[in-house]
Amino acid sequence: MSEPVAAEVRRGGTEQSSRALDVLISPRRWPWWAQLSAVYVAARLFSFFVFSGAAFKQGMNPWMQASPGYWDFITIWDGRWYQTAAEQGYPSQLPVDALGNVQENAWAFYPLFPLLGKALSGLFGVPVLASLTVIAMVAGLGAVLVIFRLFLCFASHRTAFWGAVFVAVFPVAGILQVPYAESLNLLLLAASLLAVVRKRYLSAIPFVILAALSRPTGVPFGAVVGLLLVHRLWVLFRARRRPTPDELGSLLRHGALTVVACAAALTWPALAWAKTGDPQAYTRTETVWRGTDLVPFKPWWDMAVGVLGPALGPLALGVFLAVTAWALLKAPAVRELGVELRLWCACYLGYLLAFLHPQTSTFRMLLPLFPLALATAFVSRSRAYRWTVVLMFSLLQIVWIVWLWAWAQLPGGGDYPP
Template structure:
């Protein structure tokens, strides 16, 4: 297990080196943006664009005690409460400790957390799908189109580290460890709600096996605490926003400021976006919903089919609960590519490593193709979504 973790870490670092080259190349195209970059844009400037700027604001100034209002609509404007505190506060602590600036500290912290996530991911996958598939999965995940964000001042890396820790603990029935980590997840990124579903399924599976593996009273209590902790984690940050601002809906109002129409509407934005994607076609109203339905069927079939048996109930549940959660709370726009990073177990399925009695065929050939495609797509992601192009783009 230690060997696969080491190789996974090396693969991750190698691919982060490739991403660094892409960022340096893109920096020559990036114009200086006051408040975001220096006068001469370099690698570190590229790491604090977009959401990175918000995390720098939190690290330097904290959160507003009064919610800002949009003067045009009167609704709550975009503000720092949309961004969870663990990453920026850790960055601030390291800044105070080292005397280094936010871009250096935050990008390094993200890189190191991503390294830890890749190594832990390899170990937890190796227990289910074997070391070869686990290593190939980490390599493909580290080359994912939005994997560049693993070295930016974003929360993807630290969220992946904590998430892998939670899944690792749940798979081992280490309920108290899972409880502690899921509470940490509650201040890292808004993904604790689907983790609560995973926790519930894991506890149910453990309960159903009580005849062959009896459950002690202590384990019942620890399992209940883990389930309660996951529920609490899902509402921790909204409650904190309420406590500081005095507004019960501070968090949801803030998140709505980024949504189309200024409100959070489950499912409907996905249908609207699917139609928009095919807007240049005469039958967009048909092609959009059909494509969306195909995506939904694929996301359900991948973890439920026999090709995913080796993932086990916890990882399969995660791959079902997380997309369902995104469908409810998310508008599918540019960030959706980054939000796909936590679905790493599905990579093992695509590589053919999830069958119960069948070895993955052409494993390394598949992985090499997907890594190559991912790296090319990273270039597109950086050039299209990360590079700031005025006046069509604008800082928050």
């Protein structure tokens, strides 16, 4: 090789190395998935420091000595129940006390997460709680990436990115790095909604089935796809025309997804019935933690009356429902979400109102309303506004961890669960 040619080759190699270094040290030039991954890791590091600080201040508790380390601290609460489900399985008979009252047991915790934890533990020989924590962390990252792709169906790249960032720093986002099933369910739920938005109904089926086996979100999702199908049929009926072959095929696929979603929502209660012989095994177990039988909508009424009184309580509850309905139907930022995401938020809120016993765990159970993070990003394109949201969410995460994750017994007994 001649000397001029060799010099040119060296210059070319130097320029390529310089460009590669520029990309490496300039996050704005990274691919979207690398940027979001970096944000997610940074958010989890922030949560790590908050958890560590709360752990240092933790007093004596039902699980371990005071001032535990980070890894011990994040495995308390329901993490121990998922460990029990993974290591011991589910009881064939509901445990009861001397009076025949059902006691707390593993049937309240859906099986996909502990089964994956058990499989990973057996494959690599690590403790179950460690494998569950790894699954939660990885699933949380996958959820944020899929959520960004979902948000792109309704927003620009920049706004969708900020919406995904808001999910990563939610006030309850610390739950994405502890051995809880929330992050796994969030990933599967986002994938299901993305497939529905893209009208890939058959592709949604495996995600819908797995989501219904990870957390109790199957009922509201079945309602979403069912209502969307009814709306499509109503539009055809009002137009007084027959569907084209392509439309008919799409409707049949949509119908198949609806049937599967509704069946998947009933799968876990049905399995509990089959294993224990008690048709109410799942609901009887779930209601142990609330101390009362399941009566739809009644807990919210009782809570409103108990906190605010018989006059102001129902009024406040009515105002809350009216404001929520207005926001989903009329608020400009929420309307940008599209029909599917707004309908999901409405159905999930309706599900919570019907079946949830309002308590401090309610904050965590609001995580499936993640599409509202995109609505938050739609409110303003100002960088100052969006960074303020990140700051406020981060501060509220400190409040959530210190107030609810750190265990403290109440004066009258019991505690505030996260």
